[in-house]
Amino acid sequence: MTLDVQGTDRLRVACLIPGRLTSAFAEGLFQYLTLLVHGLTDNTVQLSLVVSDDSMSAFHQWRNYLPITQQANVIIITGPNDITIDIYEDNIGASGKIWLQNFDAKIDVWLLIRPDIASLLSTDKPIVSIFADFVFAAYPTLFTDPNYSVEQAYRATTRMAGVTTMYICFSDYVKKNHIIKFFDIEESRIKVVPHAPFNYEQLTGKVIHNKFDAARKIREYLKNGESWRELDQSQQLTEFLQLYPFEEVEFAFISTRARPHKNASLIVKAAAEIRKTYRNMIFIVTAPVRWVKSPDYFSQAIVDAGLQRIILSVTDLPIDIHAAFYKCAAVTVHPSPFEGGFPFTAFESVSSGTPILIADGPVAREFLVEEDRPDFLFDPLSHRELAKRIISAVDNRPNLVERQRDVLGRFPRTLYQNSTDIFALCRQVADGKPFGISKADLGLYDFGLGSAIDKGAKGWWPAEPWGRWASENHASLRLWFPSEGAAVTLQLELRCPPWAKSRSFTGHITIEGDGRVYQFECGTSVNHVTVSIDCAQSGTVEISIHSHELARPSENDPNSSDQRALGFGLERIRVCEQLRSDTALNS
């Protein structure tokens, strides 16, 4: 891996995109990244996207759609799977650790696109995390998606809250009701950066002259057959869509995934309602629809209603074709009543000249004053209302879109401001210490209950009032040393398990960036030892305590029910001025 680092002033931001993403256009995430990058107008930021091996081609494809000048600001790097795929745990293997260590050395700050990437718990660099929303906080009981583990995500988010310096979210609602209320994160660590309006056509960099031009582009694109489709479905729809007169047909465009909370089944019910009026309207959705194998709830609803030839799916649309669909559509519908921010679809649609109807919800209300709401919002529980509103929006299209354009035009922010604010925050965080790790000022640091030395410390049993026992042969904690600081001496006060008076225990300490090994022993006569280490590092430094063997309290004391395997215990660390150079034990 080689980073293209030009100039020391350039902020090196690493953005981890977890998962296996096979299409650059399947998720709203890509849209967010596109907007973020478009807001960058100079070369002060170098953005490194760390993705899984399986996501590489999707991201290269995405980058190809960026303007050439901005492509240079974005580097795409493959990260190990135990960091990019298994994100809910910090079980990084040895090679993953080395990768992270090396990578950390080449960046200034992490910008995470979600708050639950616990595989980065042990990064040495400060973290800024985007916290779009925590869906479970909005719908605590409604949905049980077998593919999504709320517990895992919750636990990982909670753990990451211990090491994430700042959070960015897109609405006050999420800030208050998800981040603060649900995760008890301090308000001072959260910055709300609402979405900024944008012109979708400008964003694509390709001109769409009119509906006819848009439909021609769509048909040309579909001739390559790049939308996902089941084989059985393909037999019916692929060629059909390649010849479809999109410019002549009244259609509602729904750019959404079909996750349960997206409320997409309302579209099915509304479509069935409109069918009863005999209106010749079809619905084009970007969510994949399955007719045959294990249909999801949305697909099942479509098939059950016999709407499979009325609700048509076109997936994985490149940004310019996505924009072409907006241009052709009679109306756009955003069925989800909850989004972390004001929906992008509104800016995409209205800037393409197509009105949008948005499901009424707290976040949409946050950004729309009361008198503007009737033009945008509909009751997300009423398919009959939606059906009426769709027809009314199509019948009053020019007036409605004009009013909506005025409203969105009053949104105060710009893409440039948003990107500037976000990267300014990254810069500010990069200059400070990582959250959750103590700055190694002179003084005494307890490692017991309530200690805040390093919230990401690993290999320890839960804290006790006096300190913590190592739970593994290798236990570690981190301290952050300001670069301008002088060399100091660390005094680690270690405990040997007190029940092992008859035997001695040995161990050694290593310091990240210091090749020496500090060995120690205790047990036969004393049950504690203080190890002094001179330290001249800067930045985040990992201190590792290696216990050569572990002991169980129950081995020596038959009355003990404590079956834990324990290594050395750490009571506290004293940071003092460096006294002399020979305090370290011989290696």
Next chain:
Amino acid sequence: MRCAVIMPHHWAGGMLNFGILLCNAMASMKISSESVKVSFCVPEGYDVSRIVNLSDKVNLVLFRQVQWDAEEYNYKTFASLKPEPYSVSTYMTYPEALNNALDIILADVWILMTGLFSKGPIMPLKPYIVYAPDFIQRVVPEIYGPDPVSPSWVMDAWQSIAMQRSQGIFVTSKQTGRDAISYAGVSASKIHLLPMANVPFFKSKVIDSDYIRLKSERIKKSLSQRMDLTSMSGEKIKELSENNDQKNLMRNLIKQKVPFFLWVTNITQHKNHERALEALERYYRDEGGRVKCVMCGPNTQWFNKESIYPYVNTVYKKISESEQLRKNLIIVGELEISEYQIALQDAAFLWHNVLYDNGTFSVIEAARLGTRSLVSKYPQMMEIVENFEINCETFDPWDPIDASNSLKRMEHLVANGEVGASAKISDEELSIFSERLQLLIEMAAMNNK
């Protein structure tokens, strides 16, 4: 100029008549001062005795649908087509004439009476135009069943592709034209609206005002006498039903001047039986309806007993479990034309309760016999009502309450003597039909390279 009119299914009735109408109209055309040689191509095994009134100038040809295979085609026809991938669809089909007939191969233009072919979209070996009678499945998908990849749905999709690749589509209603655009995905520039030239039955019979007055007085009298209808129904209906003799019951109703309305239907789901039965039950039970209902039409007698067809069985159960329906609904199956005419003429009114199709001419037939209609409101039907200036009443077919209320309203109308009906039929329609069809064929023929 040679044209092949291709009817790929064993249709009788309206579609066959329309095919004959097309052939006869084309056989009398002259294109570039040349007579048009017309072949009417019907599927292998077709009962050709059904074909009556076909012009002598028209060749009758049998054919079968064959899965497209370029080599096979070249071998059989001495053609030298390259096996180009004309379509991304897995299969394509073409009509292969039987008995070594060359009518299909030599035709300059094909006129497909539907795009529904069972072995794939039609192979565009010749320029072709397609008749689109309706797209019922857009609104009533139940007619093709719940499995989206069943042969019916696949064939429907192939129809769309065939239509998209055609030289033109012709329809006889604006709404079906709109369906062809949105549902079949055909560009509007290919859609051609032809007048509704399907000539209704009883064209020559026009009822005079005296008949209507007398009929009106009779119904008014019957309804005002509060006659005991149960003596004619109830047990009697049950008994006759068991004897499978509901036609006699209908004949008795007519003979004894008992008012009834006629529900002309068949057994497909777009005929809206379930909602209609709900409306009928409500009409008799809650509205105290006094006019009996006679259901007629092909295979409707199946509703009188249990069936292996789930939908028919559902309708049967609904009827058999309802006391009101058992007492008041008489199901007579298909009637001979003469008997149908008598029943239609004698009925208090005609009930047309359909969710969606290309509209029915039975309402025109009824009007010409002086019988008013209660018609479900959907675009094609309203086009017919408007085109032929029919004075009828309407209701929402999706709403059984509205349907039931409308039946009661109809009862009041006929009880007040308002049974008269009228329709305006122009003889010009057929000539306009022929002219437009000719233009369409000429346009298609220009693409025959």
